[in-house]
Amino acid sequence: MSYDKPLPDVDDPLTRPFWQGLRERRLTIQRCGRCGALRWPAAPICPECLAPGAEWTDVAADGELWSYVVYRRALSPAFADEIPYAVGVVALDAGPHLLSRISGPVDTLKVGARMTARYEDVSPTVTLLRWVTESPGPENGGGSSGDHND
The missing domain is CATH 2.40.50 (OB fold (Dihydrolipoamide Acetyltransferase, E2P))
Known part of the structure; x- marks a missing residue:
């Protein structure tokens, strides 16, 4: 398999779960542990309630x-x-x-x-x-x- 185009950094700690999900044929994004808001792109804090962290969930x-x-x-x-x-x-x-x-x-x-x-x-x-x-x-x-x- 030869792909000569730019590739994402699948080892970036912030987005690694997203890329791992794609490898497993799943779409997974962040869900705020406090308010439950789903978000993409991945972020270290929730843009809705400003709580730090998140869980990853399949959608x-x-x-x-x-x-x-x-x-x-x-x-x-x-x-x-x-x-x-x-x-x-x-x-x-x-x-x-x-x-x-x-x-x-x-x-x-x-x-x-x-x-x-x-x-x-x-x-x-x-x-x-x-x-x-x-x-x-x-x-x-x-x-x-x-x-x-x-």
């Missing part, structure tokens, strides 16, 4: 496309062979919003589309989160046609 890896952008010029030369590609913010059914790449055709994306997570192993230690549009058929990755934000 359903489904949500709604809240916003997205289609890159027609690569952000980095490492991604030049993938243009056009989309990056989107998905509002999880559990509440928090996650930013990640979207797999599939970029011209079928529509804000409000139902999304589900896919896990892509890109190295022996790194699994990345990708979003795909939910499809009523046996294949995932279809989606609704309509306007998109380029």
Whole structure:
């Protein structure tokens, strides 16, 4: 397996549980031990009640496309062979919003589309989160046609 693009630091103590969850095909985010608020990105204190620390909890890896952008010029030369590609913010059914790449055709994306997570192993230690549009058929990755934000 050869992946020549930038990789996250999966050993960062603040986000290690998130990356470990992705390796295990789980979406896990922080929950405040005091007020119960779910949060992402990971933080050392709760933005709602300012309590320190958090527990990590699994959440359903489904949500709604809240916003997205289609890159027609690569952000980095490492991604030049993938243009056009989309990056989107998905509002999880559990509440928090996650930013990640979207797999599939970029011209079928529509804000409000139902999304589900896919896990892509890109190295022996790194699994990345990708979003795909939910499809009523046996294949995932279809989606609704309509306007998109380029």
